Every structure is written in structure tokens, then in C-alpha cells.
Amino acid sequence: MVFVVYVAPNYTENALRFIEKLAALPDARLGLISQEPIEWLSSALQYRIVSFQRVESVFDIAQLLPAAKGMKERQGDIHRIIGAVEQVQVPVAQVREELGIEGMNVETMLNFRDKSRMKDLLRAAGLPCAKHSLAADVAEALHFAEEAGLPLVVKPPDGAASQSTFKVNSIDELAAVLSQGPPSPEKPLLLEEFITGTEHSFDAYSRAGQHLFYSISNYYPTPLKVLQEPWIQWQVVLPREVEAPEFDDIRAAAFRTLDVLGMQTAMSHMEWFRRKDGSIAISEVAARPPGAQFTTLISRANDFDSITAWVRLMIFGEFTPPTRRYAVGAAYLRGQGQGKVISVSGLDAVNREIGHLFTDVKIPKIGQDKAPTYEGEGFIILRHQDTAVVKEALELIVSKVQVRLG
Structure with missing residues (x-):
């Protein structure tokens, strides 16, 4: 049974999902390095972690490397060391190089982490970018x-x-x-x-430089617009028709982008634009799973567990491409005003009309603090075979559901 190490700065809701999937693997022993005490995890989850090390900063190689070395001394060779947070990718790669652990190296990770370096490489390769x-x-x-x-x-x-x-x-x-x-x-x-147009994502699973699966998302509106306008409720749609001709250009450009940056085995999250004239531009690419509930969206669109798929890809090199079965969308419930959540209205009416489409729901709680990001205090995820139905349902949600702060 192989020994693997996961690096997680904090026990966020998303981080716990990844830790739980790793701990549930029947054919791997899990070590965890974090900035937070293991006692903050449930007793059931603690029981499944065979080695733990707390550090002040997982982003500091001077702390991360000794922690990994200590685990190696206690547990034996580390088969893989991985993390899902953007900022840990380079220090994790440094540990790989120091300890001879398989995985993408520092130079490759810098291609994804340093956005200026990334764009220099893309432009030199003739790929469209800002x-x-x-x-x-x-x-x-x-x-x-x-x-x-x-x-x-x-x-x-x-x-x-x-x-x-x-x-x-x-x-x-x-x-x-x-x-x-x-x-x-x-x-x-x-x-x-500044590119004027629509913004999208291209999420892919790759193994040994071969791109095995991809998913496309449409943003309504762009995240930067949402940041500028606090009243906007962000929406994301994963159309069912990912193989449609309208995506031929980004499909080809995205795969070539991953090749140019040196992608080997990982999940990647690429953001891209379509200008008003129809041309495309690559914005940036990360060599890690996406956030903002995108792993859930991808799971629901393809009827598979996208996090477990990433885990098994990274640890064992296993991946079976799923089939796109649904269009999926998310409406992010964002409170208006400042302070804490004081009311949530419109949910009953929306639930009566389109509740049968819902797959995942997080309702903001009264007294909950204002979220620090444009993703808001909650979300509703829904799906249907018809992309148009998903779009209409999301519009209904953002027009009727109101989260008030005060």
C-alpha cells in the first residue's frame, strides 16, 4: 500500500472534500501537512490519517521540506505528494525534486504559476493571449x-x-x-x-502529456465584472454540447497551450475569452483542480466523481474519461449590503417552480458573515439535458432569490 502526502494550508470546506476522498482510498496510506491542528478534523478523519505534521506555512519550502522528510523517515518512501491549492504548487514541486518523488518539476510548475512567464511562452508559440x-x-x-x-x-x-x-x-x-x-x-x-468579450473556462485531465478529458464552462458575467459590481449574482453554465463546432478553436488552442507549458499528469483550469469579433484569447492556466464548486459542476455534468478521479489520476495514473450527460449550471447567492446575513427570500417560489432540477444547494444561514469573494454566501447547482433549460432556470434564481446583509 503506497504512502501519499497531501498539502493543505487550511481546512476549508473544499479542502475537506479532497482530504476525505484521499483518506477513503483503500489502496493508499495518507499523510497530511497543514497549517492547522489535526484536532480540528473529525475523529473519523483523523483515524484515517497515518502521519501528520503541522507547519506555520506550507508555502515556505524551508518548512515544507523538513515536514515531508520527517514523514518519509517515519512511513517510508513517499509515492506522491500533491496539493489542490494554487499557491502550494511550486513548493510541492520543490519537495518532489529534493526527495525524488514522481510528478511535475519546478520549472514546469513555474510555467503555470508565473502568469507573465506563461504569457511569454504562449506568445512565443503563436498562441492567442492578451x-x-x-x-x-x-x-x-x-x-x-x-x-x-x-x-x-x-x-x-x-x-x-x-x-x-x-x-x-x-x-x-x-x-x-x-x-x-x-x-x-x-x-x-x-x-x-483588457479584453472585451465573454469569459469561459477549459478544465482538463491529462496523463503523461496526453489530454484525456475536458469540460467547458461559460461565465455570466466575467469574474472581474462581478468583482466591480457587488449587486451581481454570478452564474456559471457548463453546456452539454462541448463537442460543438463553436468550440473547435479553443479546443485546439487549449491542448496546444497545455503542451507548450509542459503539462504532464494533472488536472488543469484554463480561463479564456472570446472577443466580440469571434477570436479567442487565453487568459491564464493553473495546474490544479478548479475552485468555486467547479469540481461539483463537472461531476454533475458527467455523472462521475471528479475529485476521486483527480486523486486516482495523481496517485496511480488511472483515469477513465466519462461521457457528458447533462448541461449544468450554478447560481452563486451573493448578499447585498454589508455585515451578516439577515434574510433570504424567494427560495420557496423558486423551489416550487424548478426544484426538481436542483442537485446541490447551500442556503446562506442567518447570522453568517459576508463572504470575502464574489462566490457569495451560498449557491444552487442544477442540471438538465437541455442547456437552454439550465440557463433559464439560473436566470429565474438570480431574479427571485435575494440574500440581504445588515
Whole structure:
């Protein structure tokens, strides 16, 4: 029975799903490295973890490597070490290299983690992506703005999930963002052309450089727009017709992108745009499972367990491609105002009309704190064989369900 190590900064709801799937494997022993005490896990889950090490920061290789070495001394060779969080991918790869553990190396992970480096590689390969510049000082940032034009998107080169991302429409707005955290050689900022169009994702499972399965999602509206407008309830639709000709261009570009970046064995999450003229542009790619309930959406669309599939792919190299059976959508229930949840209305009416389509529901609780992200305080996931039915149902939800904060 192989010994595998999972790296999880915190025990978020999503992290627990991954830990539980790993701990349930009958043919693997699980070690866990985390910043939080093991006592915070359920006793049943603690029982299934054969080795645990707490560290102050899983992102610090000086702490992560000794923790992994200690587990190796106690449990024997580490068959695989993995993590699902974007920010752990490079330190986990460093541990792999130091201990001779199979998996993608540091250079490859940097291709996915450093968004400026990623775009340099894509542009050199002739793949469509936004114009960009990595600014090491304010002057470089202002020069790119003059050269590329406005509006622009400003973000850290190693960001994830639209964190610390800003749209600037003028030089004054850019200067204001730069004044909050001036770029430096040690901490540069990535500036990108702002693309007008629709935003989507392309999620794939790959093994030894072969891309075995993919899923496409449509965002309504773009995450950056949702960040800017706190009243918007975000929606995501996974159309059933992923093999339709309208996706031929992104399918070819996405697979080539993964090849250029050096993808071997992993699940990847790629965000891309379709401009108003019909052309596409790759935004960025992560070599890890997606967040925001996307693993659940992919599971429901294909009637399989996407997390267990990722786990077995990463540990044993096993993967059986599923068949797309449904269109699936999510409406993210986002509270209006500030403070805590004080009321949730419209659920009964929506449930009576389309409740038979629901697969997963998280209703915001009275007294719950305002969520820190645009995903909101809850969600409703639904599915149907017809993509149009899913879209209409999501529109009904966001028009009738209201979460109020106060």
C-alpha cells in the first residue's frame, strides 16, 4: 500500500472534500501537512490519517521540506505528494525534486504559476493571449499603459481566482492602484490588455502529456465584472454540447497551450475569452483542480466523481474519461449590503417552480458573515439535458432569490 502526502494550508470546506476522498482510498496510506491542528478534523478523519505534521506555512519550502522528510523517515518512501491549492504548487514541486518523488518539476510548475512567464511562452508559440507587461517599477507600468492603451487589468503575476485584480480605465486610476503597492523588482505587477468579450473556462485531465478529458464552462458575467459590481449574482453554465463546432478553436488552442507549458499528469483550469469579433484569447492556466464548486459542476455534468478521479489520476495514473450527460449550471447567492446575513427570500417560489432540477444547494444561514469573494454566501447547482433549460432556470434564481446583509 503506497504512502501519499497531501498539502493543505487550511481546512476549508473544499479542502475537506479532497482530504476525505484521499483518506477513503483503500489502496493508499495518507499523510497530511497543514497549517492547522489535526484536532480540528473529525475523529473519523483523523483515524484515517497515518502521519501528520503541522507547519506555520506550507508555502515556505524551508518548512515544507523538513515536514515531508520527517514523514518519509517515519512511513517510508513517499509515492506522491500533491496539493489542490494554487499557491502550494511550486513548493510541492520543490519537495518532489529534493526527495525524488514522481510528478511535475519546478520549472514546469513555474510555467503555470508565473502568469507573465506563461504569457511569454504562449506568445512565443503563436498562441492567442492578451498583450502584457511585467512592471518592476511605476515608470514601466505607465509606459506600458501609454503603449497598449486603456483600459488595463493589473494584478500580481502569481495571483489566483481574481485576487488583487483591478481594472483601470484611466492613468489616474492606474496611478492610484500603483500607489497602494508600488511595483518593484522583488514584487512586480502584471499589466494586461483588457479584453472585451465573454469569459469561459477549459478544465482538463491529462496523463503523461496526453489530454484525456475536458469540460467547458461559460461565465455570466466575467469574474472581474462581478468583482466591480457587488449587486451581481454570478452564474456559471457548463453546456452539454462541448463537442460543438463553436468550440473547435479553443479546443485546439487549449491542448496546444497545455503542451507548450509542459503539462504532464494533472488536472488543469484554463480561463479564456472570446472577443466580440469571434477570436479567442487565453487568459491564464493553473495546474490544479478548479475552485468555486467547479469540481461539483463537472461531476454533475458527467455523472462521475471528479475529485476521486483527480486523486486516482495523481496517485496511480488511472483515469477513465466519462461521457457528458447533462448541461449544468450554478447560481452563486451573493448578499447585498454589508455585515451578516439577515434574510433570504424567494427560495420557496423558486423551489416550487424548478426544484426538481436542483442537485446541490447551500442556503446562506442567518447570522453568517459576508463572504470575502464574489462566490457569495451560498449557491444552487442544477442540471438538465437541455442547456437552454439550465440557463433559464439560473436566470429565474438570480431574479427571485435575494440574500440581504445588515
